[in-house]
Amino acid sequence: MQQKTVVVDVEVRLKRGSLADCNSMRVEVIRWLETQQFELIPQSELDFSGCGNAMILAEVMRITIGEIDTPAFETLRPCTASLRVYVYRCEEAGCVEDTEGTGEDATPSCVQWELPNVDLDGLWESLIYERGVKRRLLDFVGTSLLFSDRGVNPMIIGCNRVALLHGPPGTGKTSLCRALAHKLSIRLRQRYPRGGLLVEVNAHSLFSKWFSESGKLVLRMFQHIQELIEARDVFVCVLIDEVESLSASRKSAMSGTEPSDAIRVVNALLTQIDALRAHPNTLVLTTSNITGAIDLAFVDRADIKQFVGLPTAEARYSVLASAVAELARVGIVTIPPADGPASQGLFLPFHQAALLAGAPSPGVSDGPAARSAQLMAIARACEGFSGRVLRKLPFLAHANYIQAQTANAGEYLAALQSAVLHEKKDRELLAAN
Numbered sequence: 001m002q003q004k005t006v007v008v009d010v011e012v013r014l015k016r017g018s019l020a021d022c023n024s025m026r027v028e029v030i031r032w033l034e035t036q037q038f039e040l041i042p043q044s045e046l047d048f049s050g051c052g053n054a055m056i057l058a059e060v061m062r063i064t065i066g067e068i069d070t071p072a073f074e075t076l077r078p079c080t081a082s083l084r085v086y087v088y089r090c091e092e093a094g095c096v097e098d099t100e101g102t103g104e105d106a107t108p109s110c111v112q113w114e115l116p117n118v119d120l121d122g123l124w125e126s127l128i129y130e131r132g133v134k135r136r137l138l139d140f141v142g143t144s145l146l147f148s149d150r151g152v153n154p155m156i157i158g159c160n161r162v163a164l165l166h167g168p169p170g171t172g173k174t175s176l177c178r179a180l181a182h183k184l185s186i187r188l189r190q191r192y193p194r195g196g197l198l199v200e201v202n203a204h205s206l207f208s209k210w211f212s213e214s215g216k217l218v219l220r221m222f223q224h225i226q227e228l229i230e231a232r233d234v235f236v237c238v239l240i241d242e243v244e245s246l247s248a249s250r251k252s253a254m255s256g257t258e259p260s261d262a263i264r265v266v267n268a269l270l271t272q273i274d275a276l277r278a279h280p281n282t283l284v285l286t287t288s289n290i291t292g293a294i295d296l297a298f299v300d301r302a303d304i305k306q307f308v309g310l311p312t313a314e315a316r317y318s319v320l321a322s323a324v325a326e327l328a329r330v331g332i333v334t335i336p337p338a339d340g341p342a343s344q345g346l347f348l349p350f351h352q353a354a355l356l357a358g359a360p361s362p363g364v365s366d367g368p369a370a371r372s373a374q375l376m377a378i379a380r381a382c383e384g385f386s387g388r389v390l391r392k393l394p395f396l397a398h399a400n401y402i403q404a405q406t407a408n409a410g411e412y413l414a415a416l417q418s419a420v421l422h423e424k425k426d427r428e429l430l431a432a433n
């Protein structure tokens with residue numbers, strides 16, 4: 001018998017209103033998968049329509065394969081993998097804003113999500129980074145939990161359970177933090193049966209017109225977080241966005257242009273973050289656009305500092321391919337029936353597309369190879385664009401160059417190319433001014 005070595009995480013989302021028992025479902029899914037020979041593709045959805053299991057067909061909405069740590073090109077099948085199956089239900093209500101003040105003066109101090117949350121489901125898979133970025137974040141949490149389980153003395157080995165994601169604007173840092181919190185609430189379900197909570201704080205908002213009140217605001221907010229943490233069967237992620245604004249305030253305070261209030265507020269925040277360390281069911285995720293501007297006191301608290309850069313050619317190709325596939329799914333982009341269902345056969349995988357020499361011949365836009373070559377040329381032209389810009393281009397391509405209910409794939413890709421050229425010109429103009 002072949003040895004089962006590679007661990008594969010499989011997430012099973014139950015349908016809305018499903019009353020299925022998660023443990024029984026887990027057993028059913030494992031039983032089915034262990035007999036299957038198909039290839040497991042990392043971060044893809046599994047087609048289980050032909051599984052022949054009445055319980056799975058009636059109750060399951062989606063089955064997703066997690067990150068797989070095998071060398072690229074190595075084929076992995078369910079029957080030879082070691083499967084870790086997680087069954088979950090999504091909280092249907094979106095985020096809730098906890099605001100300070102009333103009327104015009106109302107300032108959202110934090111936003112709270114119950115996890116797993118329907119609004120965040122699929123976000124992790126939609127974010128495309130170089131190999132290892134997501135794995136590193138998951139491994140960081142794994143090590144943090146192991147150390148706290150084994151009672152490793154924090155005075156001997158520092159572990160604050162604080163992560164800092166930094167990089168250019170629009171590269172998906174905030175989204176990645178939200179997606180990580182959602183993912184953890186699914187994967188840590190056995191440990192935290194009541195699920196998770198994500199409390200999102202925008203650091204900048206702590207220093208706006210509420211400046212003189214900020215100290216109190218920080219304390220009140222962390223008191224609230226402490227109350228949430230008290231329930232030991234809930235995993236609480238605290239996301240602090242734009243942490244560089246804290247340092248800016250502290251620096252200006254130290255140079256004497258601001259009252260000592262600013263120093264007190266930042267110190268209060270750092271003290272509160274330190275206090276969270278005592279609770280193993282918490283994780284602090286922070287983001288920043290300007291790495292150099294972050295307070296060293298803050299940087300030192302982060303156990304890991306993950307740079308999140310502009311998308312690589314492979315990521316750009318995948319983001320754009322997923323956008324065209326989505327438009328094909330809803331029938332806005334059409335593909336010839338001979339190419340198969342819209343969800344498949346639209347584009348070749350990146351490594352195959354990269355082998356296609358140059359752009360496709362003019363006028364030839366049908367068939368996965370021709371489309372992939374065209375998309376590859378577009379993806380290459382998008383060098384320097386952030387993920388945020390890439391996600392907007394497919395909309396602009398339609399709005400500016402199609403303006404019809406449907407377009408064939410060739411027409412749409414030509415529109416996408418025009419949208420990219422337009423975006424580049426806009427950027428050149430902005431840079432020149």
Ligand SMILES: Nc1ncnc2c1ncn2[C@@H]1O[C@H](COP(=O)(O)OP(=O)(O)OP(=O)(O)O)[C@@H](O)[C@H]1O
Pocket residue numbers: 126127128129168169170171172173174175176287288289311315319386387388389391
């Ligand atoms: N690598 C990527 N893959 C897929 N989508 C991405 C990627 N990077 C960014 N996006 C998309 O861009 C949008 C903006 O992302 P987000 O706001 O999380 O970025 P950010 O880095 O936090 O930005 P900022 O620093 O300006 O706050 C999201 O819709 C996200 O899904």
